[in-house]
Amino acid sequence: MIKRKKTRQIAVGEVKIGGNAPVSVQSMTNTDTRDAEKTLEQIQQCAAHGCDIIRVALPDMKAVEALPEILDESPIPVIGDIHFNHELAVKSIEKGVQCIRINPGNIGSSEKVKKVIDAAKTANIPIRIGVNAGSLERDIKEQYGITADALVESALRHVRYFESQNFYNIKLSLKSSSVPLTIEAYRNISEKCDFPLHLGVTEAGTAFSGTIRSSIGIGTLLAEGIGDTIRVSLADEPVEEVKVGLELLRALDLRKGPHLIVCPTCGRTEIDIISIAKKVEEKVRKLRIEKNISIAVMGCVVNGPGEAEEADVGIAGGKGQAVLFKKGKIIRKIPEQEIVTELLKELQTIL
Numbered sequence: 068m069i070k071r072k073k074t075r076q077i078a079v080g081e082v083k084i085g086g087n088a089p090v091s092v093q094s095m096t097n098t099d100t101r102d103a104e105k106t107l108e109q110i111q112q113c114a115a116h117g118c119d120i121i122r123v124a125l126p127d128m129k130a131v132e133a134l135p136e137i138l139d140e141s142p143i144p145v146i147g148d149i150h151f152n153h154e155l156a157v158k159s160i161e162k163g164v165q166c167i168r169i170n171p172g173n174i175g176s177s178e179k180v181k182k183v184i185d186a187a188k189t190a191n192i193p194i195r196i197g198v199n200a201g202s203l204e205r206d207i208k209e210q211y212g213i214t215a216d217a218l219v220e221s222a223l224r225h226v227r228y229f230e231s232q233n234f235y236n237i238k239l240s241l242k243s244s245s246v247p248l249t250i251e252a253y254r255n256i257s258e259k260c261d262f263p264l265h266l267g268v269t270e271a272g273t274a275f276s277g278t279i280r281s282s283i284g285i286g287t288l289l290a291e292g293i294g295d296t297i298r299v300s301l302a303d304e305p306v307e308e309v310k311v312g313l314e315l316l317r318a319l320d321l322r323k324g325p326h327l328i329v330c331p332t333c334g335r336t337e338i339d340i341i342s343i344a345k346k347v348e349e350k351v352r353k354l355r356i357e358k359n360i361s362i363a364v365m366g367c368v369v370n371g372p373g374e375a376e377e378a379d380v381g382i383a384g385g386k387g388q389a390v391l392f393k394k395g396k397i398i399r400k401i402p403e404q405e406i407v408t409e410l411l412k413e414l415q416t417i418l
């Protein structure tokens with residue numbers, strides 16, 4: 068079991084982050100936020116796949132003006148992502164975002180940051196201080212180079228300022244596209260403060276490489292008990308980020324849900340396990356199961372019956388057919404073309 072580091076608790080809308088709250092999954096829309104309808108559509112898709120919190124880019128006032136329509140309909144809390152312009156941050160807080168993400172280093176003078184802090188204080192919403200290796204302050208870069216120490220120093224500098232303003236409703240992220248750097252930075256900051264941490268590997272890549280890099284970066288930290296909310300960054304649809312994020316949490320037993328056990332197939336496989344497993348996975352995902360259930364899709368009699376028997380439901384393939392198991396017992400034989408339907412039917416009986 069993972070022993071999670073206890074952090075202070077904050078709330079983004081209804082979603083608690085830190086303390087004893089479960090690790091939440093975030094994503095970010097990639098629509099033009101000014102198009103409220105399209106943005107909402109994407110938010111709804113993400114929410115339907117289990118996303119807990121969504122972030123939207125707010126690059127200009129028009130985007131900020133679209134917020135009320137988005138906030139009215141969004142089924143999950145919305146975080147406004149602001150760079151460079153404190154007025155956009157203040158306005159979006161006034162419009163009702165449930166949290167904002169800024170990198171105080173690119174907002175400008177401390178007076179400007181203070182205005183954002185004051186607005187967040189009045190609205191009683193948290194601020195994510197998002198430090199990024201790509202936009203470190205010049206003096207920090209000169210002193211530390213682009214290192215984990217630099218990220219930590221930058222974050223702590225901002226934290227000190229926020230604390231001097233009596234503002235503690237914060238969470239932190241220290242992102243880099245380098246996985247080892249990200250891991251080191253989060254480990255260090257986790258020892259130095261107890262603010263909740265938002266984990267992510269930035270610009271991680273496409274669905275393939277980004278999934279691997281995020282899983283190693285975020286997964287290593289979560290396995291060490293570090294991290295309170297996660298965002299997997301992929302150059303893909305946000306919903307794909309949500310799927311990966313949830314699977315990552317399930318892999319570490321940090322989130323309940325279905326576990327699909329699939330054999331890798333080999334020369335003994337006599338039914339199309341790969342396409343059967345994909346279909347089962349897709350259908351199971353739509354069921355939004357929130358308890359631990361194992362489903363085995365196995366190719367043959369070598370490991371098949373063993374795994375399938377251990378699982379809550381499962382099949383072990385044979386020639387053109389499969390044996391269906393439930394809770395360790397053989398239920399019946401089923402022809403190949405009926406495997407998906409029958410397995411799902413059996414699964415429904417134990418939900």
Ligand code: SF4
Binds near residue numbers: 334368
């Ligand atoms: S369960 Fe059977 S088909 Fe699947 S990999 Fe193992 S030996 Fe091969």
